[in-house]
Amino acid sequence: MIKIKKQFLTMLTISIILFFINILTISYSASIPSTNFSNNQNQELYSLAPMLEKVLPAVVSIRVSGTRIQNQQLPEEFKFFFGPNFPSQQQSIRPFEGLGSGVIINAEKGYIITNNHVIDNADKIHIQLNDGREIDVKLIGKDPQTDIALLQIKDSSTANLKKLNLKTITIADSDKLRVGDFAIAVGNPFGLGQTATSGIISALGRSGLNIEGLENFIQTDASINRGNSGGALVNLNGELIGINTAILAPGGGNIGIGFAIPANMAKSLSDQIIKYGIVKRGLLGIKGTEMTSDVAKALNIDAQKGAFVSEVIPNSAAAKAGIQPGDVLISINNKYINSFAELRAKIGTSEIGKPIDIGLLRKGRQITVKVILEDSESNSTKAEILTASLMGATLSNSIINGTKGVKVESVLSNSPAATFGLIKGDLIISANEQRIENINQLRKIIKTKPTALALNILRGDQNIYLLLRGNNIFN
Numbered sequence: 001m002i003k004i005k006k007q008f009l010t011m012l013t014i015s016i017i018l019f020f021i022n023i024l025t026i027s028y029s030a031s032i033p034s035t036n037f038s039n040n041q042n043q044e045l046y047s048l049a050p051m052l053e054k055v056l057p058a059v060v061s062i063r064v065s066g067t068r069i070q071n072q073q074l075p076e077e078f079k080f081f082f083g084p085n086f087p088s089q090q091q092s093i094r095p096f097e098g099l100g101s102g103v104i105i106n107a108e109k110g111y112i113i114t115n116n117h118v119i120d121n122a123d124k125i126h127i128q129l130n131d132g133r134e135i136d137v138k139l140i141g142k143d144p145q146t147d148i149a150l151l152q153i154k155d156s157s158t159a160n161l162k163k164l165n166l167k168t169i170t171i172a173d174s175d176k177l178r179v180g181d182f183a184i185a186v187g188n189p190f191g192l193g194q195t196a197t198s199g200i201i202s203a204l205g206r207s208g209l210n211i212e213g214l215e216n217f218i219q220t221d222a223s224i225n226r227g228n229s230g231g232a233l234v235n236l237n238g239e240l241i242g243i244n245t246a247i248l249a250p251g252g253g254n255i256g257i258g259f260a261i262p263a264n265m266a267k268s269l270s271d272q273i274i275k276y277g278i279v280k281r282g283l284l285g286i287k288g289t290e291m292t293s294d295v296a297k298a299l300n301i302d303a304q305k306g307a308f309v310s311e312v313i314p315n316s317a318a319a320k321a322g323i324q325p326g327d328v329l330i331s332i333n334n335k336y337i338n339s340f341a342e343l344r345a346k347i348g349t350s351e352i353g354k355p356i357d358i359g360l361l362r363k364g365r366q367i368t369v370k371v372i373l374e375d376s377e378s379n380s381t382k383a384e385i386l387t388a389s390l391m392g393a394t395l396s397n398s399i400i401n402g403t404k405g406v407k408v409e410s411v412l413s414n415s416p417a418a419t420f421g422l423i424k425g426d427l428i429i430s431a432n433e434q435r436i437e438n439i440n441q442l443r444k445i446i447k448t449k450p451t452a453l454a455l456n457i458l459r460g461d462q463n464i465y466l467l468l469r470g471n472n473i474f475n
Contacts, residue, residue: 120144145279146265169234282349330359354373393411406442
């Protein structure tokens with residue numbers, strides 16, 4: 001009896017324990033969120049497709065063709081027969097074709113922005129929309145120093161543009177970008193057709209890369225390959241944040257280091273090209289260096305970033321605004337600048353005649369001065385802005401012995417300008433028998449695209465003529 005009673009108590013105890021274990025198990029299971037591994041056809045996966053559907057119609061493929069002048073080294077035997085004064089190089093005209101990308105920034109007017117190197121020296125430029133339609137376009141203007149060019153639909157009549165039904169990309173404020181923001185590159189790599197790649201913003205304000213004259217690049221690891229040049233770099237909202245321009249490729253392939261021109265910079269330049277046909281580059285009138293911790297320590301300045309002013313050019317825009325040697329420039333229009341290179345790029349892409357606010361540090365005090373930028377062409381300009389055939393020469397407005405003209409400040413050896421015959425110190429006083437006194441007058445003559453260009457030049461006591469001819473000289 002006692003044995004049976006003990007067995008009964010044991011079984012009762014086990015039953016009670018199992019009962020409570022079961023309750024605890026049910027309670028714990030209920031607290032865990034349910035995970036459904038079944039293939040639910042109604043559940044939509046996260047995708048960039050809806051955003052790209054808005055972007056792709058505003059990105060175009062570009063196909064160009066034209067001719068380039070190439071210098072060919074002649075054999076040494078020619079020097080033996082014809083003497084040491086015989087030209088060592090012979091020029092030849094070679095046809096070429098190229099591919100790139102572009103972005104529609106104004107559908108109503110038919111404007112498309114791209115890189116200058118995509119269309120440089122092109123005789124014919126065509127675009128292909130993402131739906132396959134091909135359209136002829138024309139060059140409106142370009143800026144080699146920043147590698148920006150502006151195209152327009154050839155038939156830009158209101159009726160035709162309405163018929164084409166182009167799509168304009170939305171432009172974001174690229175000054176608000178942060179390292180780590182997502183970025184998507186859209187373009188036409190290797191002529192494969194429209195392609196999208198994704199990554200992040202790796203760095204901002206990149207300069208000193210020797211890619212362009214004025215550099216303030218966005219760096220991204222979104223794949224940018226040959227043919228992507230001129231295409232769009234967009235954010236997750238599908239807004240344009242940059243124009244894809246170059247890659248760092250030591251081995252010839254993509255290693256995840258690409259560069260894009262900031263959208264704000266590209267828009268400012270394209271607005272000027274639309275308004276003037278050229279970029280009227282602003283000039284501040286200072287000399288200086290990067291503001292680093294070493295410079296700050298040496299000069300006992302409480303600033304780690306910005307542009308240190310070592311010299312102010314007399315009567316320049318900076319001098320008129322009250323900027324002084326020893327100042328540290330830290331912002332433009334309330335937006336911080338990190339380096340002298342960034343200052344140079346922003347000033348060089350700002351429109352002349354419009355006041356800008358420059359923030360600076362002076363002896364521990366923060367000051368804001370209003371500056372009206374001057375036209376840099378009153379000092380000097382690169383001749384390739386006028387025509388690629390004069391590349392390598394630097395020109396300035398000048399007066400020599402009472403005669404106004406365009407002075408050749410410098411000429412790079414073996415450049416097209418040197419081959420043409422220009423030398424340092426030449427004063428160009430007429431073009432095609434039209435008197436010129438400044439660079440703008442020379443530009444107007446070149447923009448008419450004459451079949452030949454005859455420059456009348458004062459060279460010391462000599463009065464000489466240089467003649468430039470060719471089908472593709474005046475792009």
